[in-house]
Amino acid sequence: MNEMLNTLGKNARNAEVLVRNLSANEKNEVLLKVAEALTENADTLTAANTLDVENGRKNNMPEALVDRLLLTGDRIRGMAEGLRQVAALEDPVGEVLGMKKRPNGLMIGQKRVPLGVIGIIYEARPNVTADAFALCFKTGNVVILKGGSDAIHSNEAIVKCIREVLREQGITEDAIQLITDTSRETTAEFMKMNQYVDVLIPRGGRGLIKAVVENSTIPVIETGTGNCHIYVDETADLQMAADIIMNAKTQRVGVCNACESVLVHEKVKDEFLPVLARRLQEKQVEIRADEAACELIPGAVHATEEDWGREYLDYILSLKVVSSVEEAISHINQYNTGHSEAIITNNYEHAQKFLDQVDAAAVYVNASTRFTDGFEFGFGAEIGISTQKLHARGPMGLLALTTTKYIIYGNGQIRP
Numbered sequence: 001m002n003e004m005l006n007t008l009g010k011n012a013r014n015a016e017v018l019v020r021n022l023s024a025n026e027k028n029e030v031l032l033k034v035a036e037a038l039t040e041n042a043d044t045l046t047a048a049n050t051l052d053v054e055n056g057r058k059n060n061m062p063e064a065l066v067d068r069l070l071l072t073g074d075r076i077r078g079m080a081e082g083l084r085q086v087a088a089l090e091d092p093v094g095e096v097l098g099m100k101k102r103p104n105g106l107m108i109g110q111k112r113v114p115l116g117v118i119g120i121i122y123e124a125r126p127n128v129t130a131d132a133f134a135l136c137f138k139t140g141n142v143v144i145l146k147g148g149s150d151a152i153h154s155n156e157a158i159v160k161c162i163r164e165v166l167r168e169q170g171i172t173e174d175a176i177q178l179i180t181d182t183s184r185e186t187t188a189e190f191m192k193m194n195q196y197v198d199v200l201i202p203r204g205g206r207g208l209i210k211a212v213v214e215n216s217t218i219p220v221i222e223t224g225t226g227n228c229h230i231y232v233d234e235t236a237d238l239q240m241a242a243d244i245i246m247n248a249k250t251q252r253v254g255v256c257n258a259c260e261s262v263l264v265h266e267k268v269k270d271e272f273l274p275v276l277a278r279r280l281q282e283k284q285v286e287i288r289a290d291e292a293a294c295e296l297i298p299g300a301v302h303a304t305e306e307d308w309g310r311e312y313l314d315y316i317l318s319l320k321v322v323s324s325v326e327e328a329i330s331h332i333n334q335y336n337t338g339h340s341e342a343i344i345t346n347n348y349e350h351a352q353k354f355l356d357q358v359d360a361a362a363v364y365v366n367a368s369t370r371f372t373d374g375f376e377f378g379f380g381a382e383i384g385i386s387t388q389k390l391h392a393r394g395p396m397g398l399l400a401l402t403t404t405k406y407i408i409y410g411n412g413q414i415r416p
Contacts, residue, residue, distance in 0.1 A: 146178075372395060
């Protein structure tokens with residue numbers, strides 16, 4: 001391990017002892033101060049971000065990814081609001097989860113405690129820097145961040161702002177550390193720091209997540225890609241369906257909870273598909289469809305098998321006609337990534353079947369998949385959206401960044 005990473009690891013372990021013993025009031029005060037500092041230093045943050053955006057465009061970064069990278073005044077205020085919301089949430093650390101008395105008189109319970117040192121590897125999303133700090137710090141964890149080269153100036157500016165507040169509050173600055181070397185070699189070494197890092201969380205595209213899962217010696221919480229579907233049932237309110245699909249697909253195309261595929265019941269295809277196609281064409285969305293849908297949508301491209309499983313992160317949508325809710329569920333479970341799925345229906349039984357049988361972290365009835373988000377779920381922010389099934393699933397807020405330990409009260413018991 002190179003000396004820089006070794007130093008960061010030691011710093012994190014030393015800081016962890018201090019941070020996990022902070023009171024809820026101390027942590028909340030820091031979060032509120034950081035929120036103030038971010039808004040007060042908005043010009044500095046946007047200036048740093050401008051360098052990243054300019055570099056991204058010089059390197060032909062797709063505009064959908066530029067949008068994920070971009071920091072505006074509104075987005076900085078949103079980051080600050082996320083910190084305030086996290087500060088307002090109940091601190092889960094120290095919560096006792098039940099206490100049972102054994103026949104021998106022992107009282108056995110569980111208590112929420114921090115995970116320890118959390119490593120996060122992420123791509124061009126500078127808002128993750130503030131969100132990660134807020135959630136980790138609130139739960140008494142220390143965080144080591146490894147952002148991508150695309151957002152390095154933005155990340156450095158945000159981390160500098162946070163560390164200045166920590167110093168002013170008399171709290172170790174090493175509660176947050178940023179690995180500024182963005183090389184692949186350093187990233188690979190970071191994944192092997194299991195003597196210092198307790199949990200590793202990747203946030204980014206399929207390639208990044210796959211690399212971390214396959215190469216890390218640190219336990220990984222997998223945050224997955226989002227091939228999200230919306231199924232329009234035969235009983236759907238078609239105006240509602242069109243509105244929801246437009247929001248889910250076009251409000252922000254470069255995010256993991258955007259809709260990538262639409263399924264339409266054959267009984268409403270003649271009425272619905274031409275209307276939906278016209279609205280999607282207003283946003284210049286390319287439609288890749290099966291034979292039945294292509295017949296009703298001028299300009300649609302014939303979908304390939306690969307299209308059904310694609311996370312486009314672009315103005316592209318796959319579309320398929322199905323004969324039943326059962327076929328829709330089967331298709332979704334075959335091709336989805338376990339992220340977010342939705343049904344538009346007025347049939348209670350179909351809604352319940354969809355909720356029960358679709359295998360995903362978030363399943364919606366008559367709502368946009370864009371709500372799969374820590375802020376929207378009332379978590380203040382999120383550390384990522386887990387698509388795995390162990391420990392955490394869906395938007396990961398405060399509880400997902402804690403573990404438990406058993407606490408046992410006795411009065412002299414010995415084991416016979």
